[in-house]
Amino acid sequence: xxxxxxxxxxxxQITREVGFDHLLMGEKPYTTSCPLPxxxxxxxxxxxxxxxxxxxxxxxxxxxxxxxxxxxxVTNAVRYAMYARGRRGIELLLMRVAPHVLxxxxxxxxxxxxxxxxxxxxENGRGLYIVETxxxxxxxxxxxxxxKAVWALFHxxxx
Numbered sequence: 001x002x003x004x005x006x007x008x009x010x011x012x013q014i015t016r017e018v019g020f021d022h023l024l025m026g027e028k029p030y031t032t033s034c035p036l037p038x039x040x041x042x043x044x045x046x047x048x049x050x051x052x053x054x055x056x057x058x059x060x061x062x063x064x065x066x067x068x069x070x071x072x073x074v075t076n077a078v079r080y081a082m083y084a085r086g087r088r089g090i091e092l093l094l095m096r097v098a099p100h101v102l103x104x105x106x107x108x109x110x111x112x113x114x115x116x117x118x119x120x121x122x123e124n125g126r127g128l129y130i131v132e133t134x135x136x137x138x139x140x141x142x143x144x145x146x147x148k149a150v151w152a153l154f155h156x157x158x159x
Contacts, residue, residue, distance in 0.1 A: 030057065030096035035089055036074060038082050046074040046092050050103065053094050059101065059156050065134045066103055069152045072127040073105040076150070081107035088147070096156065100136075104151040106143060113140050113150050 032053045036042035047067040054063040070092065077090045093104040115128040131138045135152035142148050 032092075032094045034092040036077075036092055037089055038078055040078065042078055042090060043071050043074045046070045046105075049092060050094060054101070057096055057101075057156075059096075062101060062154055062156050066101065066152075066154060069131050069134050069154075070103055070105070072130050073103070073150050073152065076113065076127050077105050077107040077109075080111060081109035081147070088145075093149070099156055101154045101156045102151055103135075103154070104149045106147060106149040108147040110142070110147060112148075 032049065034046070034049045036046060047070060050067045050070045051063045054060070054066055074090065074092065081090065088108050091106040093102070093106065095102045095104075113128060115132065128138070131152050136155050138150070138152040140148050140150045
C-alpha cells in the first residue's frame with residue numbers, strides 16, 4: 001500500500017470502516033458499481049461508466065483523468081487477476097464523498113499491486129505510475145471475501 005490516507009481523506013476512512021465488500025453490494029447515494037468480465041472490452045466499458053457517472057455528478061473536469069486511471073486499474077485486473085477468476089469477476093466502484101471521488105477496482109487476486117520503475121520505451125509497466133501521477137493518492141485494500149480493491153482518490157471541486 002502506498003501511504004495511509006486516513007489522516008486526510010474521510011472518503012477512505014469510510015471505506016475502511018464499512019469495507020469495500022459492503023460498498024460493492026447494493027445501491028448507495030453517489031455510488032456507482034459495475035461488474036466487468038475478464039476481457040479487453042471491459043476497459044472501454046469502465047472508461048464509459050466513469051465518464052458518464054462523473055458528468056452526471058457535475059464533475060466534467062475530472063472525467064478524463066479519472067477515465068485514464070480507471071483504464072489502468074481495469075487493465076491490470078484483466079491482465080493479472082485472470083488466473084484467480086474462479087472466485088468472482090472484476091467490479092468497478094465509483095463513490096463521491098465531497099470533496100473527494102474514490103475510484104476502486106476489485107478483483108479476485110490476492111496479489112499485491114507493485115509499481116515498477118516506468119520504462120517509457122516498453123509497452124507495459126507504466127500503469128501504476130500513471131495512477132499515482134493523476135490521482136491524489138492510491139492504494140489497495142484486501143477484501144474479506146478474498147481478492148483486493150485497488151483504489152485511487154481524486155479531489156473534486158464542487159460544481
